[in-house]
Amino acid sequence: MSTDDHPGDSGPLAKLGHAARTAANVVEYVRFGGLETGEEPSPFDIVMRTPLLSLRRYFGGADAASRTPVLLVPPLMLSADVWDVSPSTSAVALLHRVGLDPWVVDFGDPAAEPGGRQRNVTDHVLAVSDAITKVREVTGEDVHIGGYSQGGLFCYQAAALRRTDGVASIFALGSPMEPLSLPGVDLPEEVFAAISRFGIDVLSKTGLPGWAAANLFSWTSPVATAKQRVQYLTALGDREALMPRERQRRFLAGEGWITFPGPAIAEVMESMTNERFVRGGLVFDGRAVTLADITCPVLIFTGQYDAFAPPRAVRDVVKGLPFAQVWECSIPTGHFGLGVGSRANRETWPTVTRWIGWVGGEGERPANIVDARSVGVEHSAAPSVGAWRQVVNLSTAGALAAPGFAKGILDRVGGTVSDLASEAIDQVPRLMRLERVGPATTVSYGGLLAESHRRDPDAVCLLYRGHAYTREDIRREIDDLVLRLLHVGVRRGEHVGVLVSSGAVLLSSAAALSRIGAVAVLLRPDSDTATEIRLGRTRRVVVDAENLYAVDGTGVAVHLLGETSEDACGATELSAVDVDRVRVPGWYRPNPGRGRDLGFVVFGDSADGIRALPVTNSKWALSAYGAASAAALTEADTVYAANPLYHASGLLLATAAPVAAGARLALTDRFDPQRFWTDVRQYGATVVPYTWSMLSLLVAQPRRAEEEHHPVRLFVGSGMPVSLWHSVVDRYAPAKVLEFFAPVRTDAIIADVSGRKIGSVGRPLSGTARTELAAIDPITGQVRHDADGYVVRATQSAPGRLLVAADRGRPEWEDAPMRGVFGPHDAWIDTGEVFRADADGDLWPMGRVRDVVARGRIRPIQIEDALSSLPSVVMVVVVDVAASGPMVAAVWMADGATLDVARARTVLRELSAAAGEVTVVAVDDIPLTRWYRPDIAALRREIVSRLEGDNQSIHSVW
Structure with missing residues (x-):
């Protein structure tokens, strides 16, 4: 009807009427928060009810059985009515109209549900999984699941938990993989992290009320929100214009928001902050x-x-889905508009409908979706170092550091502001503790575990065989084993052998012995157990059933962990001890170990046979803090330990560092290159320790889908050949390599913190023992002395024997230090290793003292490094085929690659005349020992055998 039909509409009476209607609408708005629309929600039945959810089935008529089921999941902050806000913006009504069977998960309002405020993410994920099972049971079909915002995350998590069983497809509306970042707020990373931690700590106890959640959502677009509210208030006189969007407005203004439970907030933020969704x-x-x-x-x-x-942030899910085909639909709207409103009616739900049909084999692929991988996903990278962040880091370091400590950090990282800024604030107190570790310091493996438990007993600390264990789980297991060991007579200072196949059992046994103050002698399976027991001064052994045979007849007391169906061979079964009746001796004090005390004994193989390698508590602690700091480990990291834990590198790098940093430790009992990336993805591994050439087995594997956007940021270990180092950083970029060298009988820890010099082991970490290079005779390797008998220091770039400063009052176990070396009162340990130092002071390994090629002043590692520069070389190992014969360089080429003979000749001739005498052969692979060192004996036999025959798999190129 036009205004011409009512000529009085613009007169005084019309204006009065308009004012009256406006006043009435204002009163209604003030009293009820909005205008009453009279709209009815869509009908539904409750098919399943549990303490965590009500499962709604909308429009459950007789024809529902012939429809494809779709399960919708709301986020925690919004009620389930988000899928049915009003008849004009109802997702369930639209899906029903196009022939689908809509189901909705309703978590209820945690503030009104019994125990609702204590719900965590696990509760909700398990509830969604139960809902999928129920829908599948009722309909007999796999279910298409979809969620809005965090509801989409629940869909991802439930599908992953089920390994996609029963799930036909997933669609997620605006589901981010990282925490909310308020627009326009650009704080330094450390400040923002501190504020976030404070907020999470508070909210984890209080939760987030619905009204606060509504305001948080509004703050993401404050200008638009204010504009909409002003427009609404000025239009209150025109009820008909407001009614179509009134239900949606009221829902967003407050009616749709519900309490976000505190424990769920903490868990969501932990997963997002630590990137566990994608890692x-x-x-x-x-x-x-x-x-x-x-x-x-x-x-x-x-x-x-x-x-x-x-x-x-939404697209980042691609990084975590290597085996799923991921598509993207981009819509010109905001967050709420993806699921509710006219834009969702026109684009979102029609796209979902076509998607479900296409996935089910009907119709064409929706024209408005693209391959998400083709859009491009940003690679994770270290944040840029801004000036403000440099100031924060420098001032924090200065405030916290002991005198001289800041200089130590500057010396270690090269003294540049940008390098110092890369040291996270979390590392500062850790490095301070490193400098304070000494002979009288109370420190031990058991003590560090107890300290981490006090900080956060509920934190996950161990991942093993697909299961996750918290610090409280580990504490209970260790304390239980302590009582059993005390019952059988284990005492402080006693050497107790541990011979088990399970890495987790080895760790708990070593921790229990450490808690008592005993020495854990880590015996190696399938080794000469009797010899290791003798060298380790062991009179009793803790053993599992699998290795029981190895200690039979050794004459020591044997204590069996677990149970066996066979004869226990006289072993005491620790599982039979009733811990409730154990009387704790009066001398027992938990974690009494000091730095000077032996904590462990491990074993190594040498030309002279098996040798015992003692590890004091101070050595263990220095390795813990040093490795954690050099690798910048944080609680967000997961260290994947595939090294044998009874090996020095496994013990010091894989176990010590995670405990010091509060990081998770993921264990596997053996390194399996075919399963490596599966484990890395399952556990979210970010740091991978290695030993020698271990990663050559991984590089030799075909490329796998999991390698793309993999979570590993750092490989850390010792002894990696240069050629392999190049292969690792090239293939697994942006992951880097951190090479360590930590002589077991010393307190030195040398690390290549920068990672920029491939082949270098870097410099000693601040707070660890000093090192010097002693000048040597280039042929004999003997240390050179001056006229007064003092040792001469090696010059720059010249090879020298690595000496490590020793505590004059505490000689190392079974190791007599050299005294009067550079002065009349000093004491040094000779490591027997040869290095050269470059102009920056970084050390480059040159092998052992005896490693000199016959008749020439050249070392095997120099030949290996030179040939490693050739394309497609996986590894090079120099061996002596016969005592007086020529040296042979065995070159392992990548699959399908051929050694460039001419280039190899040129490289060695340019190196030296001595290198020109070396014979070069190409081999199919290089055998490794169980410690992943090149098996020289096996390689020598293979070369001799093939050279004597005429085997085409090995060919001399000289």
């Missing part, structure tokens, strides 16, 4: 879960104007 290592009900287990098709919706979940 892996999510934990539900004690199980380690990874999104990499999702294999069904995935469709993500991104809002081009979404400030709450920016497209980049």
Whole structure:
């Protein structure tokens, strides 16, 4: 009806009427928060009810059985009515109209549900999984699951938990993989992290009320929110214009928001902050879960104007889904508009409908979706170092550091502001503790575990065989074993052998012995057990059933861990001890170990046979703090330990560092290159320790889908050949290599912190023992002395014997230090290793003293490094085929590659005349020992055998 039909509409009466209507609407708005629309929600039945959810089935008529089921999951902060806000913006109504069977998960309002405020993410993920099972049971079909915002994350997690069983496809509307970042707020990383931690600590106890959640959502776009509210208030006189969007406005203004439980907030933020959604290592009900287990098709919706979940953060899910085909639909809308409103009606839900049909084999692929991988995903990289962050780091370091400590950091990282800024603030107190470790310091493996437990007993610390264990789980296991060991008579200072196959059992046994103050002698399976027992001064052994045979007849007391179905051979079964009746001796004090005390004994193989390698508590602690600091480990990291833990590198690098940093430790009992990336994804491994040439077995594997966007940021270990180092950093970029050298009988820890010099082991870490290079005769390797009998220091770039300063009042176990070396009162340990130092003071390994090629002044490692520069070389090992014969360089080429003979000749001739005498052969691979060192004896036999025959798999190129 036009105004011409009512000529009085613009007169005084019309204006009065308009004012009256406006006043009435204002009163209604003030009393009820909005205008009453009279709209009815869509009908539904409750098919399943549990303490955590009500499962709704909408429009459950007779024809529902013939429809494809779709399960919708809301985020925690919004009620389940988000899928049915009003008849004009109802997702369930639209899906029903196009022939689908809509189901909705309703978590209820945690503030109103019994125990609701204590719910965590695991509760909700398990509930979604139960809902999938129920829908599948009722309909007999796999289910298409979809979620909005965090509801999409629940869909990912539940599908991963189920390994996609029963899930036909996933669609997620604006589901970010990282925490909310408020627009316009650009704080330094450390400040923002501190504020976030404080906020999470508070919210984990209080939760987030619905009204606060509504305001948080509004703050992501404050200008637009204020503008909309002003427009609404000025239009209150026109009820008809407001009614179509009134239900949606009221829902967003407060009616749709519910309490976000505190424990769930803490868990969500921990997973997002530590990137566990894309890395892996999510934990539900004690199980380690990874999104990499999702294999069904995935469709993500991104809002081009979404400030709450920016497209980049939503798209990052691609990194965690190596085996799923991921598609993206980009819509010009904000966060809420992806699921509710006219834009969602026109684009989101029609796309979902076509998607479900296409996935089910009907119709064409929706024209408005693209391969998400083709859009491009940003690679994770270290944040840039801004001037403000440099100031924060420098001032913090200065305030916290002891005198001289800041200089030590500057010396270690080269003294540049940018390098110092890369040291996270978390490392400062750790490095301070490193400098304070001494002979009288109370420190031990058991003590450090107890300290981490006091900080956060509920934190996950161990991942093993697919299960996750908290610090409290580990504490209970260790304390239980302590009582059993005390019962059988283990005492402080006693050497107790540990011979087990399980890495987790070895750790708990070593920790229990450390808690008592005993010495854990880590015996190696399938070694000469009797010799190791003798060298380790062991009179009793803790053993598992698998290795029981190895200690039979050794004459020591044997204590069996676990149970055996066979004869225990006289062993005491620790499982039979009733811990409730154990009387704790009066002398027992937990974790009494001091730095000077022996904590462990490990074993190594040498030309002279098996040798015992003692590890004091101070050595263990220095390795713990040093490795954790050099690798910049934090609680966000997961260290994947595939090294044997009874090996020195496994003990010092794989176990010590995670405990010091509060990082997770993921264990595997043996290194399996075919399963490596599966484990890395499952556990979310970010740091991988290695030993010698271990990673050559990995590099030799074909490329796998899991390698793309893998979570590993650092490989850390010792002895990696240069050629392999190049292969690792090239293939697994942006991961880097951190090479360590830590002579076991010393307190020195040398590390290449910068990672920029491939082949270098770097410099001693601040706070560890001093080192010097002693000048040597280039042929004999003997140390050179001056006229007064003092040792001469090696000059720059010249080879020298590595000496490590020793505590004059504490000679190393079974190791007599050299005295009067550079002065009349000093004491040094000769490591027997030869290095050269460059102009920056970084050390470059040159092998052992005896490693000199016959008749020439050249070392095997120099030949190996030179040939490693050739393309496609995996590894080079120099061996002496016969005592007086020529040296042979065995070159292992990558699959399909051929050694460039001419180039190899040129490289060695340019190196030296002595190098020109070396014979070069190409081999199919290089055998390794169980410690992943090149097996020289086996390689020598193979070369001799093949050279004597005429085997085409090995060919001389000289």
